[in-house]
Amino acid sequence: MGTEKKAGDSEEVQVLEGVPEAEEIDRRVEELMAPEPEGNGKKKKKKHKAGNGASEGGFHPVRRFKGFSRKRKIITVLILAAVVLFGFSRMSGGKKEMGIPVAVMSLSKQDIQEKLTVSGPVSGTDSVDVVSNIHAEITAMNVKEGDTVTKGQVLAVVDSTDLEREVQIAQNAYDLAVANKQEKDKEAALGYEKAVQDFQKASLDHSRNSQLFATGDISQMELEASANALNDARRQMEGYTVENGRGVADASYGIQIQNAAFDLEKKKEELDNTQIKSTIDGTVVRVNSKVGQFADKVEDDKPILSIENLEQLELEIKVSEFSIGKVKVGQMATITADILDGETAEGQVIKISPTGEEKGGGSTERVIPTTIRVDGGSSKLIAGITAKAELLIREAKDVFTVPSSALFDDGEVTYIAIVQDMKVRRIPVTTGVDGDVVVEVIPTDDTVLEEGMQVITNPGPHLVDGAAVLITQ
Numbered sequence: 001m002g003t004e005k006k007a008g009d010s011e012e013v014q015v016l017e018g019v020p021e022a023e024e025i026d027r028r029v030e031e032l033m034a035p036e037p038e039g040n041g042k043k044k045k046k047k048h049k050a051g052n053g054a055s056e057g058g059f060h061p062v063r064r065f066k067g068f069s070r071k072r073k074i075i076t077v078l079i080l081a082a083v084v085l086f087g088f089s090r091m092s093g094g095k096k097e098m099g100i101p102v103a104v105m106s107l108s109k110q111d112i113q114e115k116l117t118v119s120g121p122v123s124g125t126d127s128v129d130v131v132s133n134i135h136a137e138i139t140a141m142n143v144k145e146g147d148t149v150t151k152g153q154v155l156a157v158v159d160s161t162d163l164e165r166e167v168q169i170a171q172n173a174y175d176l177a178v179a180n181k182q183e184k185d186k187e188a189a190l191g192y193e194k195a196v197q198d199f200q201k202a203s204l205d206h207s208r209n210s211q212l213f214a215t216g217d218i219s220q221m222e223l224e225a226s227a228n229a230l231n232d233a234r235r236q237m238e239g240y241t242v243e244n245g246r247g248v249a250d251a252s253y254g255i256q257i258q259n260a261a262f263d264l265e266k267k268k269e270e271l272d273n274t275q276i277k278s279t280i281d282g283t284v285v286r287v288n289s290k291v292g293q294f295a296d297k298v299e300d301d302k303p304i305l306s307i308e309n310l311e312q313l314e315l316e317i318k319v320s321e322f323s324i325g326k327v328k329v330g331q332m333a334t335i336t337a338d339i340l341d342g343e344t345a346e347g348q349v350i351k352i353s354p355t356g357e358e359k360g361g362g363s364t365e366r367v368i369p370t371t372i373r374v375d376g377g378s379s380k381l382i383a384g385i386t387a388k389a390e391l392l393i394r395e396a397k398d399v400f401t402v403p404s405s406a407l408f409d410d411g412e413v414t415y416i417a418i419v420q421d422m423k424v425r426r427i428p429v430t431t432g433v434d435g436d437v438v439v440e441v442i443p444t445d446d447t448v449l450e451e452g453m454q455v456i457t458n459p460g461p462h463l464v465d466g467a468a469v470l471i472t473q
Contacts, residue, residue, distance in 0.1 A: 099422065099470040100462075100463065100467055100468065100469045100470065101469070101470045101471075101472045102419065102456045102458060102459075102463070102469045102470070102471060102472065103456070103458050104419055104454040104455060104457060105402075105403075105406075105454070105457050106452050106453070106454065106455075107400060107402070107449060107450070107451055107453040107454075108400070108401075108452075109398050109400055109401070109451060110398070110399070110401055110438075111395070111397050111398065111399075112396050112399060112435040112438060112440055113392060113433065113435060114392075114393040114394050114434050114435060115390050115391060115392055115436075116319070116323055116326060116390070116391045116393055117388060117389070117390045117391075118317040118370075118388070118389055118391075119317065119386055119387065119388045119389075120316045120317035120318065120386065120387070121385070121386055121387075122313055122314070122315055122337075122381060122382065122383050122384065122385050123308065123313070123314055123383050123384070124282065124283075124308030124309045124310045124313060124383050125311075125312040125313065125314050125373070126282065126308070126309035126312075127280075127282070127307065127308040127309065128278075128279055128280050128306070128307050129303035129305075130155060130276060130278070130279075130303055130304050130305040130306070130307065131296075131298075131303045132273065132276060132295035132296055132304060134158050134270060134273060134274060134295050134296060135294060135296050135297075136158045136159040136160070136162065136163070136274070136294065136295060137158070137293065137294055137295070138156055138157070138158055138159075138289060138292065138293055138294075138295055138304075139157050139158065139159050139291065141155075141287070142154055142155055142157070143155050143156075143284050143287070143305070144284065144287060145284055145285065145286060145287050147283070148282070148283050148284075149278045149283070149284060149307060150281050151278055151279060151280055151281050152277055153277060154275050154276065155276050155304075155305055156289075156295075156304065156305070157274060157276070158273075158274040158275075158276065158295045159274070160271055163267065163270050163271040166267045166270075166271075167264070167267040167268055167271050169267075170260070170264040170266075170267040170268075171264055173260045173263065173264070174257070174260035174263070174264045176260075177256040177257040177260040178257055178260075180253055180256065181249050181253035181254060181256070181257055183249075184248075184249030184250065184253050185247075185249045188240055188247035188248050188249050188250075189246050189247045189248070190247075191240060191247060192242060192247025193247065195233070195236045195240060196237055198236065198237070199230075199233040199234055199236070199237045202226070202229045202230040202234075203233075205226050205230070206226040206227055206230040209222060209223050210223065276304065276305075278307055280307060280309060281309060282307040282309040282310065283307065283308060283309075283310045284305055284306070285306050285307065285310075285383065285384065286303070286305065286306035287305055288304060288305070288306075289304045289305075308383055310382070310383055311376070312373065312376065313381060313382075314350075314371055314374060315333075315335060315371070315372040315374060315389055316370075316371055316372075317370050317371075317372065317389055318357075318367035318368065318369055318370070319352075319367060319368050320359075320366075321365060321366040321368065324356075324368045324370075326391075326393045326394075327349060327352065327370060327391060328349065329349050329352060330348060330349060331392075332346065332347070332348055332391075332392065333346070333347040333348065333349065333372050333390060334346065334347075334389070334390045335347050335372070335374060335381070335387050335389050335390075336387065336388045337385060337386070337387035337388065338385075339380055339381065340380050340381065341380070343380065345374055345375065347372040347373055347374045347375060347389065348372065348373055348375070349370060349371070349391070350371050350372065350373045351371040352371075353368050353369040353370065356368045372389050394433055395433060396432060396433045396440055399432065399433070399440045400440065400441055400442075400449045401435070401438040401439060401440055401441065402438060402439065402441050402455055403437065403457060404436070404438065404439050405458065406456065406457050407431070407439065407459075408459045408460055408461060408463075410461055414430065414431065415427060415428055415429065415459070416429055416441055416456075416459070417456040417459040418453050418454055418456065419454040419456060419471060420454075422468060422469060422470075422471075423466050423467065423468055423469065424463045424465060424466065424467040424469055425465060426463070426464075426465050427443055427445070427447050427449075428443065428444045428445055429441040429442060429443055429444060430442050430444050454471070456469075
């Protein structure tokens with residue numbers, strides 16, 4: 001043992017050349033904890049000999065702490081013990097570290113499945129938002145949320161007073177247009193009949209005058225006059241619109257009737273729409289208006305009502321452009337949701353959109369809307385919630401698998417590393433079915449994988465072939 005002494009220190013620190021046993025440390029602590037001998041009620045003071053600080057009998061560790069309080073003695077000895085034990089453990093452990101520490105697992109075969117899991121909203125297969133463009137108050141609301149309705153059922157009623165008056169005005173306009181045409185038809189029929197008669201008479205007169213002119217009985221001027229009369233009669237007759245040999249009114253009167261009929265039909269439809277009806281069989285899932293509100297002024301531009309056919313549900317998911325190639329129409333899906341309380345529902349992919357759309361959130365990735373029809377076996381699944389669809393992409397039976405963390409690459413080749421004779425051996429592999437946690441591995445060289453091989457689970461490019469390793473677990 002030796003002694004170190006710092007200038008100015010009131011106490012010396014003894015440095016031990018050796019490591020005391022734990023029992024010796026305990027004995028020293030007990031000795032320190034023992035009460036000091038007293039004389040006449042006073043503690044006996046100890047004198048320390050100047051010099052190297054050691055007693056005549058040699059170094060005594062306990063005596064070096066006689067000037068400390070009892071608490072300081074305990075703390076000092078404990079710290080000294082910890083330091084000595086730490087140094088001992090370092091010296092002992094340093095002799096065992098013989099290579100790169102690695103964790104390993106035994107290579108084994110298992111069945112593996114690759115799945116794609118995507119979330120999306122559940123909705124009915126058929127849905128409709130009921131709206132109205134009639135600026136009138138709602139006078140009756142016949143349904144509430146949760147009610148089942150049928151196609152054609154009256155859901156609400158809008159005040160029809162103004163529209164009834166407008167329908168009557170439109171009806172009058174139509175009736176007037178029809179009456180006008182009928183009157184013009186009569187006039188045209190009579191006028192055409194007279195024009196035909198006038199044309200026939202002018203034709204006979206001109207024929208007779210032509211004969212008289214030929215015999216010299218009338219002049220050239222008289223013949224030309226009859227010819228002019230005949231032409232006038234022809235133009236008069238041809239000026240009429242004729243249908244089935246009968247003169248009829250001008251086509252403009254028919255157009256007036258058509259316009260009036262269109263306006264009347266439109267007003268009747270608006271009047272009919274004051275009875276707001278369901279266009280599908282389904283369930284009322286939302287009611288956004290109430291009696292007294294204007295039908296065309298629902299708050300936040302929401303529909304008056306929303307109806308969905310909940311007899312058949314669908315799950316709308318958006319599949320990444322990087323995974324859509326693995327999804328096919330007809331593919332089965334397992335559906336989970338919190339509302340199912342641990343149970344699952346089955347579904348089938350029925351539609352894949354022919355175009356992609358932006359994923360959003362600043363991402364450049366595209367997603368493809370995909371529809372999964374839910375089988376009707378689960379009554380717990382409802383519209384309006386989010387569910388998760390799990391699609392089985394592919395699977396493999398009885399194949400070698402490793403954790404995804406056991407794979408590493410050098411930028412070109414993917415490897416797994418095994419421990420063989422306490423040294424590293426790299427095996428180049430290609431991956432097969434990816435089960436997220438584990439992945440199928442297939443050697444790309446002539447290596448034959450065997451069960452029980454010690455695969456390194458925390459590899460990296462630093463583990464070169466032949467490197468010595470120390471298995472930590």
